Each structure stands twice: as structure tokens, then as C-alpha cells.
Amino acid sequence: MSGYKANYHTHTTYCDGENSPEEIISEAVRLGMTELGFSGHSYTPADESYCMSREGMREYFDEIGTLRERYAGKIRILRGIEMDYFSDPEDYRYDWDHIICSCHYIKKDGDIFPVDESQDILTDACIRHYGGDIYSLIADYYTEAGNSADVVRAGCITAESSADAKLVIGHFDLITKFNEGGKLFDESDPRYEAAWKSALDRLCGTHGDDIVFEINTGAVSRGCRTAPYPSVSILKELARRGCRVILSSDSHDKSTLLYGFVEAERLAEEAGLRLLRTL
Numbered sequence: 001m002s003g004y005k006a007n008y009h010t011h012t013t014y015c016d017g018e019n020s021p022e023e024i025i026s027e028a029v030r031l032g033m034t035e036l037g038f039s040g041h042s043y044t045p046a047d048e049s050y051c052m053s054r055e056g057m058r059e060y061f062d063e064i065g066t067l068r069e070r071y072a073g074k075i076r077i078l079r080g081i082e083m084d085y086f087s088d089p090e091d092y093r094y095d096w097d098h099i100i101c102s103c104h105y106i107k108k109d110g111d112i113f114p115v116d117e118s119q120d121i122l123t124d125a126c127i128r129h130y131g132g133d134i135y136s137l138i139a140d141y142y143t144e145a146g147n148s149a150d151v152v153r154a155g156c157i158t159a160e161s162s163a164d165a166k167l168v169i170g171h172f173d174l175i176t177k178f179n180e181g182g183k184l185f186d187e188s189d190p191r192y193e194a195a196w197k198s199a200l201d202r203l204c205g206t207h208g209d210d211i212v213f214e215i216n217t218g219a220v221s222r223g224c225r226t227a228p229y230p231s232v233s234i235l236k237e238l239a240r241r242g243c244r245v246i247l248s249s250d251s252h253d254k255s256t257l258l259y260g261f262v263e264a265e266r267l268a269e270e271a272g273l274r275l276l277r278t279l
């Protein structure tokens, strides 16, 4: 078992997870975890299929707050959220401990499409909006990813909340979800590398030590991928830039709270990263 005993990316039945917050906390305590961060999916008006509802978010916020008090001394609970780039501005009214900044959609020509739903949806959107040029689609994805922390901070400032929230860059290269084996594009192509490097320039240049990247094992636990996000090349670049990195399981089921952390720790070490043990 991994010695890494914290996870800050956890979904519950308030969004698309399988377990209640308290069921998850019980399991975390049983596993000897030191810290547990909840990160329900923010409300995205364009797609209500997987996220919290507006009313559900109030209940979620209150319940996690109650549990945070109840379990103080046993485990440190963080009350967070996974914000999407296109989240409802209302979601920023709450005072979150941490915010995962994620890009699940691209907006193009008045349309909005998910990048992580299915390979068919992604390739259809690529044909429809980019004439089949996947590297143009990727450039738009990484423009969003590079701006994601700015968008979240601006949302917090406008709402006058979450001033001290820790920002975690969620599954930075989610655009590779269906690309194992280079099925859709070549990850060593200069256009691909330029896109993610310019996103890192933006994120690190503007936010520096205010942001943390995650090594996310969620897609591996759900059988969609064999390796966590982000790729080894990106991990090495994060190490070179001295970025702060945590492990996260993007757990949707209490059985996966620490999923794949042994392998993820090994990847981090090989890339030269020193993992952050607490947020």
C-alpha cells in the first residue's frame, strides 16, 4: 500500500459518485487517511447530467461543513468543489477550502461539447468545428486549461469568497483521455507540445506557488486508461519547473480512495517530482 494517505478529489452522491459523504469518511478513517477533500462537480447549466444541482450544492456545502466539525481530530476534511471552466457563476458564492480547476468542455461556434465523454463525440466535434484538424481543437483545449486558474480566481473575487482556497489544476491533459497508443494524435508532435507548454507558461507564470497540479488516477480506476494524467513528458516538465504536485484518485466510489497511488508515486519519483503531502 502507498504511504500517501490523502486525497482531495472525491465525488459523492450529490453529483455522480456512488457513496454518501459519511460513507466515504468512514472508509477514509479505516484506511488511516490523514486528509480527505470533497470536490463535488459544480453546476454546469449546459449539461446537468453529472453535476450537483443548485439546491443540492447548498445541502452539500452544509453537510460537508457539519462532517468537517464532527470528524475533527480524526481526519482533516476539506470542503471543496471541482469547478468546470463553464461553471455557473453562482457556484462561487460559497466559501470553499479548495477548488479543482477543470476543463471538461470546449465552446466553439456557439456549440459546447465534452472532451471526455466518448471518442465519437470528440472526433465528431473535431470534424464539425475544426475540419478534422485535431491540433486546432487541442490548441483551444489548452488555451482554456491555461486560463482555468484565472477564471476561478476571478469568479472568487467577484463573489468575494474563497479568498484562501487552494487551487488544484485538475487532470491537466484530459484531452488525451481517448488517445492511448496515439489513436487520435501524436503526443510528441511539436504542435501538441507547444499547446500544453504554453498552458503551463500561463498557469505557472501567473499563479506560481498558488496552484498545485494533480496526478489523477481516476480514469485508470474506471478502466478507461492504463496510465494516470498527466503524461510522463508533462510530469518531467512539472518537475523541471519546480511545480507543486499531489496525488488524487478522482474517486467516484469509496473503494477507490487511494487507487493506483503506488504506481503514481513511482511515476512521480521517476519524473523527479517531490510530492506535496498536504494541501
Ligand SMILES: [Zn+2]
Pocket (backbone or CB within 6 Å): 082, 102, 104, 170, 171
Ligand atoms: Zn473532472
Ligand SMILES: [Zn+2]
Pocket (backbone or CB within 6 Å): 009, 011, 082, 250
Ligand atoms: Zn472529478
